[in-house]
Amino acid sequence: MDVQRHNKTHKKTPNELENETEVHDDTFKTLLEDSAREAYSRPWHRIERGLRLNRLRIFIEEISPQFNMTKDEKDAFFIFLQKALDKKLLNTLKVVLYDQEKQRITSIRGLEIKRNQENVLKWGFSTKKQRSDITRKKRRDDIPSISTEPTNMIIVNQSNTDN
Numbered sequence: 001m002d003v004q005r006h007n008k009t010h011k012k013t014p015n016e017l018e019n020e021t022e023v024h025d026d027t028f029k030t031l032l033e034d035s036a037r038e039a040y041s042r043p044w045h046r047i048e049r050g051l052r053l054n055r056l057r058i059f060i061e062e063i064s065p066q067f068n069m070t071k072d073e074k075d076a077f078f079i080f081l082q083k084a085l086d087k088k089l090l091n092t093l094k095v096v097l098y099d100q101e102k103q104r105i106t107s108i109r110g111l112e113i114k115r116n117q118e119n120v121l122k123w124g125f126s127t128k129k130q131r132s133d134i135t136r137k138k139r140r141d142d143i144p145s146i147s148t149e150p151t152n153m154i155i156v157n158q159s160n161t162d163n
Helices: 002-007 014-040 049-067 071-086
Strands: 096-099 104-108 111-115 121-125
Touching (some): 014 049
Antiparallel strands (some): 111 121
């Protein structure tokens, strides 16, 4: 008789089923919320593209009062930043300064935003200026070549003083 009870399926009442799904839904929601909070606290280069776009939107909203941006200017500026992200100009930690604790972009290096005399907002990335104090590899054009034309040369007579 015990064997027969073990093979029988125990049906759960509708109340028991509702309670179980509510518990699963709550744990699933908390799991998703925790992972979303954790995702924004990662370093900038570890955040997924969609989440980066979200942070760029928030950055635009935070700087818009400073430049008196209209809605159209905000939209165009967001498209500009989105294209820059797609071109991998905003992928490094050196370009985008991101505060992980506040989960906000503090600044974007090289980004210049100005209003011209016609009251039109212009933006873009400043070009890098080549540093003159670093050594660089000589290009083929920089390598001195021997000329066939005669030039005035001064020959200095050097004697070997090493004994």
